[in-house]
Amino acid sequence: MKIAVITDDGKTISQHFGRAPYYLVLTIEGGQIVSREMRSKLGHNQFSAEAHVEDHQHGPEHGTDAASHNKHVSMAEAISDCKVLLCGGMGMGAYESMRRLNIQPLVTDQSDIDAAVQAFIDGKLMDHTELLH
Template sequence: MKIAVVTDDGKTICQHFGRAQYYLVASAEDGSVTGKEQRPKAGHHVAGMNHEHTHAAGACHGFNAHAQATHAGMVSNITDCQLVIAGGMGQGAQESLKQAGIAVHMTDVADIETALKLYLEGKLPNLTERLH
C-alpha cells in the first residue's frame, strides 16, 4: 500500500490539501512503513500568497472546470497511492481523489510518523468534519 501525506517540510502534515507543497509517499507492508519518498505537488497555492476564488452563479466551490483541472494536476503525481492523509481539504479535492480511486483520511495529528503509525494500527480517527 502507498500512502501520500501532504506536507511542506517532510515532517508535519499540512492542514489543507490544496496548500501543501509536497507529498511524502510512504510504502507500507504488513503494518509497517517500508520506504518513503518526497514528491512535488502541483497546486494552486504557494506559501504566503493569497488566492482569490471566483464562482459562477450557483456554482459550488471546487467543482467548476478550472478547479477540477487544478485538482487533477494535484492528483497526477500520486495515482499509484491508495490513500491521502491531510489535515483538511475541500469537497472538490476530495471528489477528484475519489474519482482517481484514492481514499481520504483527515486528521489533527501533526507529526507524519505518528499519523502513519496510528493509521497502520487502525487507531487514527478520520475527522470528516475537516472536509469543507
C-alpha cells in the same frame, strides 16, 4: 501499499491540501514503513495564472466544478500509485475528486506524520470530514 501525506516539511501534515508543496509517499509492507519519498505537488500557486486564488472567496460551489476537478486530477498525478492520502484539511471538491480517482482521502487532526501513519496502520485513524471546507 503506498500512502501519500501532504506536507510542507516532510515531518508534519499540512493543514491545506491545495497549498502544500509536497507529498511524502510512504510504502507500507507488513505493517511497517519500508520507504519514504518526497514528491513535488502542484498547488494553488501553479494555477494562480488562471485566477487570483489569494483573493478569491469560497462559495458553495467552490472546487466542485469540472475545471476544479481537472486541477485536482493534475495535483493527484504525482500520487497515482497511492491508495490513501492523509491531510489536515482540504476542500470538499478535492476530497470528492480524490475519491473519484480511487485514492482514499483521510482528513486527520494529527500533525505528526509518523504518528498519523502508525494510527492508519493500526486501523485507528479517523476521517475528520468536519475539517473539510
